[in-house]
Amino acid sequence: MxxxxxxxxxxxxxxxxxxxxxxxxxxxxxxxxxxxxxxxxxxxxxxxxxxxxxxxxxxxxxxxxxxxxxxxxxxxxxxxxxxxxxxxxxxxxxxxxxxxxxxxxxxxxxxxxxxxxxxxxxxxxxxxxxxxxxxxxxxxxxxxxxxxxxxxxxxxxxxxxxxxxxxxxxxxxxxxxxxxxxxxxxxxxxxxxxxxxxxxxxxxxxxxxxxxxxxxxxxxxxxxxxxxxxxxxxxxxxxxxxxxxxxxxxxxxxNYWSFGDYIGIGAGAHGKITTREGDIVRTLKSKMPNSYMERRDKNPRNKKSVPQDELITEFMMNALRLKNGVPWTYFESRTGISQSVISERVINLQNQGLLESSMEQLRTSDLGYRFLNSILERF
Ligand SMILES: C[S@@+](CC[C@H](N)C(=O)[O-])C[C@H]1O[C@@H](n2cnc3c(N)ncnc32)[C@H](O)[C@@H]1O
Ligand code: SF4
Missing domain, CATH: 3.20.20.70 (Aldolase class I)
Incomplete structure (x- = not known):
């Protein structure tokens, strides 16, 4: 949870x-x-x-x-x-x-x-x-x-x-x-x-x-x-x-790259929030300034839960942009998904020298950082 x-x-x-x-x-x-x-x-x-x-x-x-x-x-x-x-x-x-x-x-x-x-x-x-x-x-x-x-x-x-x-x-x-x-x-x-x-x-x-x-x-x-x-x-x-x-x-x-939460206000702003119930939702506001301002007396927010496969992709897209990556524990604690769901893909990438084999830190190797897009395609 x-x-x-x-x-x-x-x-x-x-x-x-x-x-x-x-x-x-x-x-x-x-x-x-x-x-x-x-x-x-x-x-x-x-x-x-x-x-x-x-x-x-x-x-x-x-x-x-x-x-x-x-x-x-x-x-x-x-x-x-x-x-x-x-x-x-x-x-x-x-x-x-x-x-x-x-x-x-x-x-x-x-x-x-x-x-x-x-x-x-x-x-x-x-x-x-x-x-x-x-x-x-x-x-x-x-x-x-x-x-x-x-x-x-x-x-x-x-x-x-x-x-x-x-x-x-x-x-x-x-x-x-x-x-x-x-x-x-x-x-x-x-x-x-x-x-x-x-x-x-x-x-x-x-x-x-x-x-x-x-x-x-x-x-x-x-x-x-x-x-x-x-x-x-x-x-x-x-x-x-x-x-x-x-x-x-x-x-x-x-905070974005470490998959933290954020509220987004203003025209076209989006947010990502972990709810008390342990669900992750995305919010999105009306894009055009006039329609955003016209809706000011009603709830201007569109809200939707993020499915598991999208969560994995988004987490990896953010975390691996960081040169030093993020602690491995963030994967479970910030997506709610067990690490075992991606372990086979991770081991393959580690064997190819694209991800570091550290148990503490999820990060690319120097080689992997140069081919970041190919790594992200696997998620
Ligand atoms: C929202 S804008 C920044 C602030 C301010 N509006 C300005 O332009 O001075 C954010 C930054 O994204 C970068 N940027 C915007 N469009 C880009 C593009 N097509 N390719 C690469 N960088 C871009 C620019 O460096 C820009 O400063
Ligand atoms: S159009 Fe506006 S936001 Fe975009 S780069 Fe130019 S000044 Fe910045």
Whole structure:
């Protein structure tokens, strides 16, 4: 029987607007047309949280993540109001990690200090690149200088837990340029870098009008050179795209990857919850901002139990993304499924040298990490 009270709880808050939609992005984000319905959306979020309050079942929230979209388009007053409502309705653990995503082009840098004073203690800055021609080709609204200024402003505002989002494999990018972006990010003093390879997603402008991307072998060279640079500069990879130089991983993402529980509020947000009865359920909110806000007086939540085979796949997809994996005990304690159900597959993968044979820790070998997708296909 799953013991829900032993499973850590996080909260995700989705803010679905951006100043301008980027051509590569398939997140649930929409260009701000005329007026941002900020006050109405905040009311809807609080209503949503009132419904989901019971999912916490006595647990406090350990991490909060304001994601988007671009949550930093909201005022610090609104963000502070949401944090206060979370604390009132559910309760926030002391020293909880509270992150906000910020786009250097759409945030008045003075706001950073205000975000800090309403309780945000980690900021994730979407720099993407520090080179004008790449920022242009990505359709970003900020300049190279804006990105650097945003990082300086965050430091000045008091943040000592800063993440920089960078992408690589950009249209016509070469190895030198990709390394230069990493060097600049490292030189800012930020202790966390998320380094994503640009992917062309369906339903994006880049999908209908594909840009010229580097060839496969160039992409591999960019990746290998970037990994060497990060490692030489003391940045440890702890997840496929996440690197930290100061043992400052994203605690919020670690909870997802370790198959912890999370409540998701906001348009299109999903949650994963272990119930008192030992069942694991998924929740999903209306995707479009208007329909989400219109439903604010009714329960906006769709809820469904997760079948056993999906639970196994999801657990493995999350846990094995972590370089060090997770304790083996998490498999039973967080899915409710006996380890014996997967033991034959695990032994086969261990015999092939793709999974470590440790009895304590479920993790890939170095070889297995390079072929993560082939391992995941077995689950
Ligand atoms: C929700 S967005 C971040 C915050 C903010 N809206 C911004 O763009 O500055 C999360 C991150 O995902 C990454 N991302 C988005 N679309 C991507 C794609 N198609 N391929 C690779 N990374 C992508 C970007 O690095 C982006 O900063
Ligand atoms: S990448 Fe960020 S700013 Fe661009 S559309 Fe997506 S969420 Fe908005």
């Amino acid at each position: 799953l013991m829900h009270e032993e499973i850590p709880l996080s909260l995700y808050v989705h803010i679905p607007w951006c100043q301008k939609k980027c051509p590569y992005c398939d997140f649930n984000s929409h260009t701000i047309e005329t007026n941002l319905p900020e006050a109405r959306y905040v009311e809807s979020l609080i209503k949503d949280l009132e419904w989901d309050k019971k999912l916490s079942q006595g647990r406090k929230i350990n991490t909060i993540f304001f994601g988007g979209g671009t949550p930093s388009v909201f005022s610090s007053k609104s963000i502070g109001r949401i944090i206060a409502a979370i604390d009132n309705l559910i309760g926030i653990s002391p020293n909880a990690e509270i992150t906000i995503e910020a786009n250097p082009g759409s945030t008045d840098k003075k706001k950073y200090g205000d975000f800090f004073s309403v309780g945000i203690n980690r900021i994730s800055i979407g720099a993407q690149s520090f080179q004008s021609k790449h920022l242009d080709s990505l359709g970003r609204i900020h300049s190279n200088k804006d990105a650097k200024d945003a990082i300086k402003a965050a430091t000045k505002a008091g943040f000592n837990n800063i993440n920089i989002d960078l992408m690589h494999g950009l249209p016509n990018q070469d190895i030198r340029e990709a390394k230069e972006d990493l060097k600049i990010a490292i030189d800012t003093g930020a202790k966390h870098i998320s380094w994503y390879q640009l992917t062309i997603e369906p339903n994006t402008e880049f999908h209908s009008k594909p840009p010229t991307l580097p060839h496969t072998d160039e992409l591999a060279d960019i990746y290998d050179n970037g990994m060497t640079l990060l490692s030489n500069q003391g940045f440890e990879q702890y997840e496929v795209s996440a690197f930290t130089s100061d043992k400052k991983p994203s605690l919020h993402n670690l």
